[in-house]
Amino acid sequence: MKQRPLKSLFLYPRSVVFIGVPRKSGPGTLNPVDNLRNWGYEGQVSIVHPHVKEIAGIPVLQSVSELNVETDLAIVSTPRETVPGIIRECGQRSIRAVIVTNQGFAESDLRGKELQREMLLEARKFGIRLLGPNTLGVYNAFHRFNSSFMPLVRQESPIGVVCQSGVFFVGAIQLLGGMGIGIDVGNASDVNIVDTLEWLGEDERIRVIALHAEEINDGSRFLEVAAKVGRRIPIIALKTGRSQEGAKAATSHSGSLAADDRIISAVFHRTGLVRVQETQDQGDLVRGFIRLPAMKGPRVAVVTLTGAGGIILLDAMERYGLQPARFSPSTCDGVQSLSPDWMPIANPMDIWPAVMKNGMRRAYGRALRDVLADPNVDGVICFALGLGEAEQQHLGAEEVIQQMSEEFDKPVVVWVYGSRTEETINTLERHGRALTVPSLERGIRILAAMMRYSNWKSLRTQ
Numbered sequence: 001m002k003q004r005p006l007k008s009l010f011l012y013p014r015s016v017v018f019i020g021v022p023r024k025s026g027p028g029t030l031n032p033v034d035n036l037r038n039w040g041y042e043g044q045v046s047i048v049h050p051h052v053k054e055i056a057g058i059p060v061l062q063s064v065s066e067l068n069v070e071t072d073l074a075i076v077s078t079p080r081e082t083v084p085g086i087i088r089e090c091g092q093r094s095i096r097a098v099i100v101t102n103q104g105f106a107e108s109d110l111r112g113k114e115l116q117r118e119m120l121l122e123a124r125k126f127g128i129r130l131l132g133p134n135t136l137g138v139y140n141a142f143h144r145f146n147s148s149f150m151p152l153v154r155q156e157s158p159i160g161v162v163c164q165s166g167v168f169f170v171g172a173i174q175l176l177g178g179m180g181i182g183i184d185v186g187n188a189s190d191v192n193i194v195d196t197l198e199w200l201g202e203d204e205r206i207r208v209i210a211l212h213a214e215e216i217n218d219g220s221r222f223l224e225v226a227a228k229v230g231r232r233i234p235i236i237a238l239k240t241g242r243s244q245e246g247a248k249a250a251t252s253h254s255g256s257l258a259a260d261d262r263i264i265s266a267v268f269h270r271t272g273l274v275r276v277q278e279t280q281d282q283g284d285l286v287r288g289f290i291r292l293p294a295m296k297g298p299r300v301a302v303v304t305l306t307g308a309g310g311i312i313l314l315d316a317m318e319r320y321g322l323q324p325a326r327f328s329p330s331t332c333d334g335v336q337s338l339s340p341d342w343m344p345i346a347n348p349m350d351i352w353p354a355v356m357k358n359g360m361r362r363a364y365g366r367a368l369r370d371v372l373a374d375p376n377v378d379g380v381i382c383f384a385l386g387l388g389e390a391e392q393q394h395l396g397a398e399e400v401i402q403q404m405s406e407e408f409d410k411p412v413v414v415w416v417y418g419s420r421t422e423e424t425i426n427t428l429e430r431h432g433r434a435l436t437v438p439s440l441e442r443g444i445r446i447l448a449a450m451m452r453y454s455n456w457k458s459l460r461t462q
Contacts, residue, residue: 076101300377385397
């Protein structure tokens with residue numbers, strides 16, 4: 001019988017055995033078997049526990065040797081001293097993939113480092129590949145599979161996650177806007193970031209990858225894999241442990257040895273990875289790459305309701321490598337005809353006087369259509385007002401922005417300001433392809449990063 005690929009054993013297991021789970025099940029017990037049931041996992045589930053006969057209504061085996069079904073994946077959550085022996089038992093039952101979730105190995109003390117070495121020696125004897133230890137394991141919403149004891153929300157999102165911390169599983173919605181497939185490599189004792197990056201890069205349902213790394217091993221292979229994956233989809237990379245104290249903490253968290261940050265930056269630049277320094281920027285860019293068309297150049301048009309906002313954006317463009325678009329002569333004519341004679345129209349395009357004279361929808365619609373149609377414009381940042389219901393009926397531009405973002409293949413970023421912004425933001429993101437941002441500067445950073453990625457990708461494909 002042809003063996004299944006390693007990726008399938010971890011991400012699409014047809015059968016799984018849990019070795020060490022809570023004796024109780026139900027709300028509050030953090031039992032991973034409950035999580036699988038709640039997600040509707042359709043594969044075979046076995047449980048090994050030496051002290052009970054039944055858990056969650058499933059008959060329990062006393063040892064791995066009692067398994068009588070072919071098993072793709074073993075998930076081990078037992079005291080650390082027992083793990084090398086359990087790995088040996090898994091090998092004797094021809095289990096090729098193992099996740100070790102518990103802590104206390106290379107990230108802890110000398111005994112933990114020794115146990116991790118013993119565990120790996122046993123795995124290599126039998127050709128086992130091992131994910132972890134110190135990991136929440138695998139999250140695959142498409143396969144309805146979740147190895148974690150945490151009751152995570154299932155969401156079939158086009159976002160892939162490779163990380164070295166369970167916080168990116170538990171906080172995926174807050175940090176990234178969701179997750180479709182996630183792999184926490186933990187200590188990365190065997191299966192590492194390069195392996196898992198390659199797995200996610202091959203899945204056509206994943207349109208962007210969020211990468212969190214405390215260390216990067218196997219540098220030459222990383223260069224090859226990251227560049228290959230990056231030619232298909234963007235990788236948004238958050239490399240932590242940059243500072244001296246951060247690197248020291250990374251060692252105690254996952255047993256990592258963080259490389260010189262200048263080398264990491266050079267490697268990321270060469271492979272086209274989009275590097276960010278803050279979690280908020282990673283989340284912004286994940287949303288941007290999912291929602292927006294490509295940013296093909298540095299030229300930005302600003303459609304503003306406030307002169308001050310336009311100046312803020314000009315300053316931000318200069319900081320982040322973008323530039324104000326030089327409009328074609330006809331681009332300003334339409335809004336100029338709607339504006340008072342005393343109001344000059346340029347970029348930034350302040351349309352507030354035109355709004356006061358002709359109404360929001362007419363003035364905004366003309367301005368946004370004209371700048372998006374201009375061949376000298378690569379992307380647009382515009383403003384929207386979040387006001388009370390009565391004012392919104394007269395001063396709302398959501399429908400115009402939604403329509404134009406769909407009609408033109410250019411990114412449209414919107415900053416919403418006012419006394420009631422939440423409803424306006426929800427309306428804008430419910431339809432159309434525009435992306436709302438919480439600050440003007442973050443909007444510019446999104447467009448700048450997307451432009452750099454487009455430039456890298458175009459060079460790699462020439």
